[in-house]
Amino acid sequence: MFVITADQVGSRRDTDRTGALVAELSERFRSRLLLPVDQTAGDEVQLVTDAADTALAIVLDTTRTGRWSVGLGVGDVRRPLPDAARKATGTAFIAAREAVGAAKRAEGRFALRAAPITSSITVADVEPLVRLLVLLRERRTDPGWEVVELVRDGTQQKEAAAALDISAAAVSARLKAAMWRPEEEARPALVRLLRELDSEASHTPRE
Template identity: 65%
Template sequence: MFVITADQVGSRRGRDQASELIGRLEAAAGDRLLLPPDQTAGDEIQAITDSADSALALTLEATRDGHWSVGLGIGDVRMPLPDAVRKASGPAFIAARDAVDAAKRAEGRIALRSGHAATAARAEHVEALLRLLVLLRHRRTQPGWEVVDLARAGRPQKEIATLLDITPAAVSARLKAALWRAEDAAVPAIAALLADLDAASVETSEDASST
């Protein structure tokens, strides 16, 4: 299981962005969320999914604007699930708590933790790659995001040029500078590593319960 915990940066000095992030997370993961994202304590948001692809999508969405410290926890969750994510518990939630605390001091404000000691070292390796992807996205300019978002929505480059009132060559240049193809290549690779880490956590739990 994957638990995402996000804590708003500088919430005492700015407006509460919790409801806005919840909406974005719902759009990013859709029906792969096991429970609706929830505001748990103050300005903190939690979400849970059993999909590595969705966990990565949630993490990237929450880290996109740099306004949130984001922790991704991987591990077991106590079943059956309650009716709200704030009532759920288990090693994945503890791992996400440790991760968000670490994220507050980390580059990119992102951290990953495993709920099992046996997979902690592997989690550090995946975290390093995940942080690189987040930092790549943080270097993207607003004009870069404009063309990337439109391209991901399926708009042809000529149409993007018309919508933004720029030349097709400018669209191509912005996409290249945004490194969007590098991101698209990295996303499935990192999602696969997250899935492997989750599977290893399940195996660790099963081995522990059988002894």
């Protein structure tokens, strides 16, 4: 199981952004979560999913603005599930708590932690690779994001050029500068690594 805990950066000096993040993540990921997106302690947001691709997508979406420290915890979640993430327990929640604390001091404001395991794959194998992707995306400009979002939604490059009133060559140049293709190639590999880590760390106890 995967638990994501996001803590707002500098919340005492900034407006409270938790409500907006809860609404945004609920709209995009609701059908792929085990429990509704939850606002926990103060300015924290918590999510629970059993899908590695969803966990990675949430991490990447939430770290994009630089306004959140994001911890990804991998482990078990006790069954039966309660009606809210803040009421749930398990090693994935403990790992997520440790991860978000570490994320506050980490480059990219991301950290990964997992329940203790004996395996050929470890957090040290996966965390740096996810962080590299987070840092790559941090360098992407607004024009780069504009093109990436259109293409990721299925828009052809010629159609994107027409929509943005730029040349097809400009679209291609923006995608290259945004390093869109390396990100798309890295995502499936990261999902496989997270899935393997989860298979070793998750041994869900049942009542």
